[in-house]
Amino acid sequence: MRKLGHIGTHLVLLFFTLLFLVPFYVMVRNALATDVEITAFDWVWFPRVIQWKNFTDLFTDPFVPMGRGFLNSAVITMLTTTFQTAFACMAGYALARIPYKNRNLVLGLVLSTMMIPGDALFVPSFALVARLGWVNTFQGLIVPGLFSAFNTFMFRQHFLDFPQELEEAARMDGLAYFGVFRRIVIPNSWGIITALGSLTMVGSWNSFLWPLVIGQSRNWWTVQVNLAVYLTAQVVRLRLIFAGALLGALPMLIAFFFLQRFIAEGVARTGIKG
Amino acid sequence: MLIGTTQSAMNAQTRQIAARRRRLRTTLEFWGMAGPLVLGLLIFTFVPLIWGFMISLHDSRGTINLAKFVGFENYQYLLANPEFLKSLGVVIQFAIFIVPTTFALSLFLAVLVDNAAFAKGFFRSVFFVPTAISYVIASMIWRMSIFNGLPYGLANAFLWIFEVAPISWIGTVKPPWYWLVLVTVRLWLQVGFYMILFIAGMQSIPAELYEAARVDGAASKWTLFWRITFPLLRNTSVFVLLINIIHAFNAFAEFFNILGGTFATGGLLSLARPPLVYLYQIALSSQEYGRGTAGAFILAALIILATLIQTRISGGLGKESY
Numbered sequence: 001m002r003k004l005g006h007i008g009t010h011l012v013l014l015f016f017t018l019l020f021l022v023p024f025y026v027m028v029r030n031a032l033a034t035d036v037e038i039t040a041f042d043w044v045w046f047p048r049v050i051q052w053k054n055f056t057d058l059f060t061d062p063f064v065p066m067g068r069g070f071l072n073s074a075v076i077t078m079l080t081t082t083f084q085t086a087f088a089c090m091a092g093y094a095l096a097r098i099p100y101k102n103r104n105l106v107l108g109l110v111l112s113t114m115m116i117p118g119d120a121l122f123v124p125s126f127a128l129v130a131r132l133g134w135v136n137t138f139q140g141l142i143v144p145g146l147f148s149a150f151n152t153f154m155f156r157q158h159f160l161d162f163p164q165e166l167e168e169a170a171r172m173d174g175l176a177y178f179g180v181f182r183r184i185v186i187p188n189s190w191g192i193i194t195a196l197g198s199l200t201m202v203g204s205w206n207s208f209l210w211p212l213v214i215g216q217s218r219n220w221w222t223v224q225v226n227l228a229v230y231l232t233a234q235v236v237r238l239r240l241i242f243a244g245a246l247l248g249a250l251p252m253l254i255a256f257f258f259l260q261r262f263i264a265e266g267v268a269r270t271g272i273k274g
Numbered sequence: 275m276l277i278g279t280t281q282s283a284m285n286a287q288t289r290q291i292a293a294r295r296r297r298l299r300t301t302l303e304f305w306g307m308a309g310p311l312v313l314g315l316l317i318f319t320f321v322p323l324i325w326g327f328m329i330s331l332h333d334s335r336g337t338i339n340l341a342k343f344v345g346f347e348n349y350q351y352l353l354a355n356p357e358f359l360k361s362l363g364v365v366i367q368f369a370i371f372i373v374p375t376t377f378a379l380s381l382f383l384a385v386l387v388d389n390a391a392f393a394k395g396f397f398r399s400v401f402f403v404p405t406a407i408s409y410v411i412a413s414m415i416w417r418m419s420i421f422n423g424l425p426y427g428l429a430n431a432f433l434w435i436f437e438v439a440p441i442s443w444i445g446t447v448k449p450p451w452y453w454l455v456l457v458t459v460r461l462w463l464q465v466g467f468y469m470i471l472f473i474a475g476m477q478s479i480p481a482e483l484y485e486a487a488r489v490d491g492a493a494s495k496w497t498l499f500w501r502i503t504f505p506l507l508r509n510t511s512v513f514v515l516l517i518n519i520i521h522a523f524n525a526f527a528e529f530f531n532i533l534g535g536t537f538a539t540g541g542l543l544s545l546a547r548p549p550l551v552y553l554y555q556i557a558l559s560s561q562e563y564g565r566g567t568a569g570a571f572i573l574a575a576l577i578i579l580a581t582l583i584q585t586r587i588s589g590g591l592g593k594e595s596y
Binding site: 005006009010012013016017020021022023026027030038039040041043087088090091093094095098099100101103106109110113115116117118119120121122123124125126127128130131143144146147149152176177178181202205206207208209212213224227228231232236238241242245248249252253255256260263264267268269270 | 305413535541
């Protein structure tokens with residue numbers, strides 16, 4: 001009976017596994033096939049000859065500036081991840097440990113912004129950024145996304161649980177708060193930094209609405225915007241569209257492969273502390 | 275005697291100065307570390323709220339500056355505009371479809387993965403990995419390959435085995451198959467994320483509770499789930515619902531990319547256009563910023579209202595910690 005239950009569980013799991021892998025399979029098959037193979041009436045399971053030239057054709061297709069798109073996305077993602085994590089981490093520490101008299105007021109202010117649904121208010125944010133003259137600039141694409149109240153809150157919760165004796169010993173030795181933070185706290189917090197940083201990175205690389213609104217001219221399109229434009233092109237080039245999709249997905253898939261443990265931990269933390 | 279008092283007064287004074295200096299130092303150290311974040315939040319969260327609200331009270335078209343003051347006319351216009359009201363209806367309908375299905379499927383997968391006797395990590399990864407894929411890329415796969423409505427699309431090729439004629443998944447109104455396309459793409463993308471939350475919640479339930487229940491005669495896994503696991507996942511459940519509802523109301527990318535033409539012009543968006551796509555069209559394509567900002571505030575109010583109702587119904591986050 002127990003054994004039967006196990007077999008049942010695994011059969012259902014296997015079914016969902018296949019279902020969840022189908023989109024990946026379709027993407028990879030199409031990216032490596034010819035248009036004839038993709039549109040064949042009888043399903044072609046795998047391309048007869050792998051079409052590596054789909055990838056080179058993608059970058060020489062004048063319809064979308066793919067190379068520039070990858071450069072834009074890489075710059076935006078790297079800067080956003082680095083600075084958003086750094087700002088949130090520092091502020092989280094200050095809010096957890098530095099006994100400044102208005103600390104709770106500042107904490108309340110930060111937490112109150114978590115109530116505001118950010119995406120819904122993209123038009124007001126656009127109005128400000130346009131007013132600053134930041135449309136079609138890296139600052140417009142990056143700077144408004146560097147301040148995460150949520151990550152700050154997560155870091156604060158983590159630092160509250162940090163063993164205080166270690167920090168106090170360092171304070172006795174005359175270190176300032178920032179010194180304690182840099183020498184004692186950071187070296188012992190790489191787990192949560194990687195976890196929250198990875199989530200920020202994936203979110204930044206995959207974001208669509210803000211880059212679409214701010215990066216309006218071709219040169220400022222990110223990978224996602226390029227793909228969205230490609231998707232609705234008048235002349236549909238299926239093999240190139242999917243070569244683009246595969247390349248666009250690859251960086252985060254690779255990151256997932258190496259960082260999955262941290263990312264999952266980061267997600268799990270959000271639930272418990274949120 | 276006299277010298278002594280002066281000296282102790284001087285001591286008190288130096289102590290006071292030292293204390294003030296320490297406080298100043300603490301203040302400086304605090305702002306040195308929290309300053310960048312707080313300043314950034316003020317500029318990029320609070321300023322848009324104030325500036326955007328002012329624009330929403332003006333007839334600002336083709337300009338992001340304040341044009342003629344019109345009071346709440348933009349709000350009145352939108353709340354009487356059938357297109358905008360329809361978009362609110364669309365997103366409510368979408369929330370009704372996506373929130374329960376996401377909740378049920380992610381909890382179901384979490385239970386299965388947690389109960390797997392082997393390859394637990396593998397199954398968990400398979401369901402979690404779509405989280406790494408963007409809405410744009412998933413929309414491409416759904417629109418151009420799986421549900422493209424042509425005979426060579428995967429869904430139709432599969433149904434052909436059972437001699438079902440090709441279905442136009444995205445283009446038909448009756449039956450509205452496009453909902454199936456829109457709901458499945460989001461399910462695939464987000465279910466793994468919520469599954470991880472549920473698994474984390476389950477793993478923090480003490481094993482003794484299950485032991486105790488077994489001693490009390492609750493034998494089957496089914497009973498154990500409903501008596502122990504599910505009630506103790508209350509906090510996680512409330513959190514999952516909350517995030518899920520907010521995300522549903524902010525739906526944009528899959529509608530834009532599955533139904534839309536280039537830059538959301540034309541296409542099939544008339545079938546189901548959520549508010550963010552509508553606002554994108556009036557603010558970015560038609561440059562009606564006054565109405566666009568007004569619509570943003572109406573939507574934000576609706577989201578806050580929906581989350582408040584949800585928290586009220588579920589009685590808020592419980593105090594119990596598991």
